[in-house]
Amino acid sequence: MFLINCPYCGERDQQEFKAGGEAHIERPKQPTELSDDEWAEYLFMRKNIKGVQFERWNHAHGCRKWFNMVRDTSNDEIKAIYKMGEKPPTQ
Amino acid sequence: MTKNLRVKSSEYIDETNRISFKFNGKTYHGFKGDTLASALLANDVHLVGRSFKYHRPRGIMTSGSEEPNAIVQINPGTNRTEPNVRATEVEIYDGLEASSQNCWPSVEFDIGGINNILSPFFPAGFYYKTFMWPASFWKKYEFFIRHSAGLGKSPTSSDPDIYDHRNVHCDVLVVGAGISGIMAAKNAAKNNFKTLLVEEKNELGGSTIYENNEFNKIDNKAPSEWLKKEIEELKNIKNLEIKTRTSVAAYHQYNYLLARENLTDHLEAKDKTNKIRQRLLKIRAKKVILATGALERPLIFNNNDRPGIMLSSAVKKYSEFYGVACGSKNVFFTNNDSAYESALSLYNKGINVEALIDIREQSESKIVKKVKEAGIKVYWSHTIVDTVGYKRLNSISIMKLSNDGTSVTGSKISISCDCLGVAGGWTPAVHLYTQSGSKLKFDEEKKVFVPNQNTSEQISVGSCDGDFKIDEIIKNLNHKLKDALNIKETNLDNIKVEIDQENSKRNIWLLPSDKPIGKTKPFVDYQNDATAKDIKLALREGFRSIEHVKRYTTTGMGTDQGKLGNMHALGIIADTAGVKMGELGTTTFRPPYTPLTFGTIVGRNVGKFFDIFRRTPMNDWHVENKAEFENVGQWKRAWYYPINGETMHEAVQRESKAARESAGILDASTLGKIDIQGSDASEFLNRVYTNAWSKLAIGKCRYGLMLNEDGMVYDDGVTTRLGENHYIMTTTTGGAANVLGKLEDYLQTEWPELDVYLTSVTDHYATASLCGPNSKKILKKIIPDLDLSDENFPHMSFKESKIGNVQCRIMRISFTGEHSYEINVQASYGKDLWEKCIEAGKEFNITPYGTETMHLLRAEKGFIIIGQDTDGTMTPIDLQMDWIVSKKKYDFIGKRSLYRSDTMREDRKQLVGLLTDDPNIVLEEGAQIVSELNQSPVEMLGHVTSSYFSPNLKKSIALAVVRGGKDMMGKKLFVPMENKNINVTVANPVFYDEKNERLNA
Known part of the structure; x- marks a missing residue:
């Protein structure tokens, strides 16, 4: 059970949160211009990395805010947490 | 007449407090402070159970939670009965009853013992190999296998006890109150860390508290004396909480630990009532100090499982701590010095020690010399090759061990004995450590796995970190504490430690016998009867992974999780396969460390607290009027209102007719309601619904369909424009929370530029849906001032009004196809609103109807229900709702x-209506639909999603999804059922009032 440092509320138990999959996949601005393949790439394809992964999380049973998390999926170490719209940490 | 083996008194046993208890129906006596195991041993009872597979007689082996054999049923036949309890952990109290498990008719004479004689026919993988053929016989085999599987009996009546959960937060959690744990907790607390010390036993001090090696000294005192003083001082330390009888079951990531606190298990029945029996502590610790100690290993030799064969350390604890001699003719068998401490402990109490068998060539430590001086015979370089005694050990045979330790030589010597203490060295208890995700390494010299890579803020101290000597423990503990807690000094800085032990140890995982291995029974896992022979067989059959060998042989898979034998299993595998221990890794230790009761796991979430439920403000009225309820998500919704013993069908037929003929009323409070405000609210709705919203006039309502990004229908509902920048959206009852979550997601992450605010107001409003041709007259009676003409208040529009002084929002919208109104008031006025409607509707025979009638009425109109007629694979086009896109x-x-x-495929499953050729046959929801009956295999075209008998149409109607159904209007299809084929015809899904004339009736 993770201890997640919500950027708005502080440290809270994992059970207050909902995982939202891979981060930084932007919804295409002009979906109608895309081919089936390009749209499918956005819609279905996810990396599911073993190792350091950028993810979206939602403080569903708290402030309801979405934020980003950098997590090593192999040992569940949370390396960074940052707000939506903020630049992902490089290291 | 049983022997009394109570020896010189112990300060931990209160001999003035005599306790009587029953074991297998016979009454015995013990003293306050005894465990069931120590009390039985004092009465010379060793045989307490039968093993799982061979039903071999088994005795008490250990003195702690690692016990594999002495597994008993506590208080059998009562509502407090509990199976698989370790006798070594049960504190006795007056009236305690316990019985043996896995034996019939009794532990003394067990029919299943035949398995022992047949054991050559039960090798590893016996079940997998034998019950494969013929495959069709499995159902027959299963009956017998199930019958003989399992240990103990579960209670048959409900548990009378109360269980509890508690969240605990601390700076430092110390697990285990042996010498290391106590000193760690003391120093942490003294340095202002909020500290929690937990100990699974009822006494603090671990094994040091009865340490008797006269050559070990701390500050010139016996370690036990020194530690008692330290424990005494704990009482006065602030910041320190101590919990005994508390066992940590699980150590999860981020220092989240679960511990079970036992509060009443040691009390007499009369003192258990109305108290919390066990409490699950959910601990979040900033730092964790593991001081879980070490478990003594047995030695693996032929017939090493007989009652009377115990761990050497257990023999010592029973004598020193409980004042019990485990036998009158004791022998020890060892590969290191610790058995000499046990032997001397017995000798000093006047208990007879016959001999020591040591597989080493020699040892020079003072304690060994002392044993020799005491005149106890030591057989160096000898091993036990066999033991004799079915229900109780009565002799052992020993032979000289060859230099390489793989065979025996010379002649056999037989030694008569009734108790054998076995000492195979110590294994650090690293179970919790590895549960946390941290990694071990194999220490070649000590032949143990020790902590290597910590993944969280944790340290392991004392013998669980591989430090077995007191001087090592104190020295390492001191610098580990300073590092972990970032403190400069501790009270360990100036401690003077003298020790004797020599660390020599000769490790042989599997000891040889004069017989070939095939003819021996060297048990590795006592509880599951896995022998070294089984492990070797698994390797011969090609198993290599330790995890596979474990499952194939069942080694380590009992309720004790193989705490004693796992290391030997690994060692035997490594030796046989010719690899190093470190390369093999170890099996995964999974929580719980010791079994948890279901009560502890569920805590207070039983009975009506089992799950959360939500009730509408009108709920009391529904209850008073005898409604049946159905669960919709967490909501309890009125399902139907039977009168005069009506069946559900009868009630629904009556309610449905009434709603169309005169007036009906439905509690619609559970529908999700989201208040949407902001200057971009219209644009936002445009983006989330399939239809256009910008031109919706203020005061108008519109139905909307919401899709997922994959194009599949997700939710639907009516949204009303309350003002220029203000809407109220309704969602399905079950979808409310998810819809809000999804909308928030898009607002926060994709479209943060939109000025929109979402608020859930589901619980803030109560909604009564008034429908039927007389609904207008009823509403007129309630709000005489409101102009209800079609010009002023047409279908799909909204009015804000007042009922008396109560503000209300009224939408003229319809889910039944009838003229109807949804009246919303503040939740607290909900029941009042409902009663007013009922009162005003009396003259029109207003009929309350539940969800079932609602479903029927909307099906007559072909209106979909999300989740019933859709399943996440339907697009609006599939639903024939192109008009809304x-x-x-x-x-x-x-x-x-x-x-x-x-x-865009034409042959997707599409929503259609189905009419049965016989109007009285009602299809089953979920029934499959085919076009050909004589095809093999038959092609399934789709299934029935909604089906009812319509009282208004006087025929059966159904909605279904059918592949390519859009173009099948009028086509004959079949619904094949168990004993008949039902002929159906594809029809328009709108069965009733196709032209919507009734909306304005």
Whole structure:
């Protein structure tokens, strides 16, 4: 059970949160211009990395805010947490 | 007449407090402070159970939670009975009853013992190999296998006890109150860390508290004396909480630990009532100090499982701590010095020690010399090759061990004995450490796995970190504490430690016998009867992974999780396969460390607290009027209102007719309601619904369909424009929370530029839905001032009004196809509103109806229910709802997906109506639909999603999804059922009032 440092509320138990999959996949601005393949790439394809992964999380049973998390999926170490719209940490 | 083996008194046993208890129906006596195991041993009872597979007689082996054999049923036949309890952990109290498990008719004479004689026919993998053929026989085999599987009996009546959960937060959690744990907790607390010390036993001090090696000294005192003083001082330390009888079951990531606190298990029945029996502590610790100690290993030799064969350390604890001699003719068998401490402990108490068998060539430590001086015979370089005694050990045979330790030589010597203490060295208890995700390494010299890579803020101290000597423990503990807690000094800085032990140890995982291995029974896992022979067989059959060998042989898979034998299993595998221990890794230790009761796991979430439920403000009225309820998500919704013993069908037929003929009323409070405000609210709705919203006038309502990005229908509902920048959206009852979550997601992450605010107001409003041709007259009676003419208040519009002084929002919208109104008031006025409607509707025979009638009425109109007629694979086009999908809008959620090649296929499953050729046959929801009956295999075209007998149409109607159904209007299809084929015809899904004339009736 993770201890997640919500950027708005502080440290809270994992059970207050909902995982939202891979981060930084932007919804295409002009979906109608895309081919089936390009749209499918956005819609279905996810990396599911073993190792350091950028993810979206939602403080569903708290402030309801979405934020980003950098997590090593192999040992569940949370390396960074940052707000939506903020630049992902490089290291 | 049983022997009394109580020896010189112990300060931990209160001999003035005599306790009587029953074991297998016979009454015995013990003293306050005894465990069931120590009390039985004092009465010379060793045989306490039968093993799982061979039903071999088994005795008490250990003195702690690692016990594999002495597994008993506590208080059998009562509502407090508990199976698989370790006798070594049960504190006795007056009236305690316990019985042996896995034996019939009794532990003394067990029919299953035949398995022992047949054991050559039960090798590893016996079940997998034997019950494969013929495959069709499995059902027959299963009956017998199930019958003989399992240990103990579960209670048959409900548990009378109370269980509890508690969240605990601390700076430092110390697990285990041996010498290391106590000193760690003391120093942490003294340095202002909020500290919690937990100990599974009822006494603090671990094994040091009865340490008797006269050559070990701390500050010139016996370690036990020194530690007692330290424990005494704990009482006065602030910041320190101590919990005994508390066992940590699980150590999860981020220092989240679960511990079970036992509060009443040691009390007499009369003192258990109305108290919390066990409490689950959910601990979040900033730092964790593991001081879980070490478990003594047995030695693996032929017939090493007989009652009377115990761990050497257990023999010592029973004598020193409980004042019990485990036998009158004791022998020890060892590969290191610790058995000499046990032997001397017995000798000093006047208990007879016959001999020591040591597989080493020699040892020079002082304690060994002392044993020799005591005149106890030591057989160096000898091993036990066999033991004799079915229900109790009566002799052992020993032979000289060869230099390489793989065979025996010379002649056999037989030694008569009734108790054998076995000492195979110590294994650090690293179970919790590895549960946390941390990694071990194998220490070649000590032949143990020790902590290596910590993954969280944790340290392991004392013998669980591989330090077995007191001087090592104190020295390492001191610098580990300073590092972990970032403190400069501790009270360990100036401690003077003298020790004797020599660390020599000769490790042989499997000891040889004069017989070939095939003819021996060297048990590795006592509880599951896995022998070294089984492990070797698994390797011969090609198993290599330790995890596979474990499952194939069942080694380590009992309720004790193989705490004693796992290391030997690994060692035997390594030796046989010719690899190093470190390369093999170890099996995964999984929580719980010791078994948890279901009560502890569920805590207070039983009975009516089992799950959360939500009730509407009108709930009391529904209850008073005898409604039946159905669960919709967490809501309890009125399902139907039977009168005069009506069946559900009868009630629903009556309610449905009444709603169309005169007036009906439905509690619609559970529908999700989201208040949407902001200057971009219209634009936002444009993006989340498939239809256009910008031109919706203030005061008007519109039905909307919401898709997922994959184009599949997700939710639906009516949204009303309350003001220029203010809407109220309704969602399905079950979808409310998810819809809000999804909308928030898009607002926060994709469209943060939109000025929109979402608030859930589901619980803030109560909604009564008034429907039927007389609904207008009823509403007129309640609000005489409101102009209800079609010109002023047409279908799909909204009015704000007042009922008396109560503000209300009224939408003229309809889910039944009838003229109807949804009246919303503040939740607290909900019941009042409902009663007013009922009162005003009396003259029109207003009929309350529940969800079932609602479903029927909407099915007559062909209105879909999300989740019933859709299943996450239906697009609006599949639902034949093309009319609601805007062609003009540039984008909305899911739009692009409606033009994917797959979603544009003509042969997708599409929603259609179905009419049975016989109007009295009602189809089963979920029934499959086919077009050919004589095909093999028959092609399934789809299934029935909704089906009812319509009292208004006087025939059966159904909705279904059928492949290519859109173009099948009028086509004959079949619904094959168990004993008949039902002929159906594809029809328009709108069965009733196709022209919507009744909306304005």
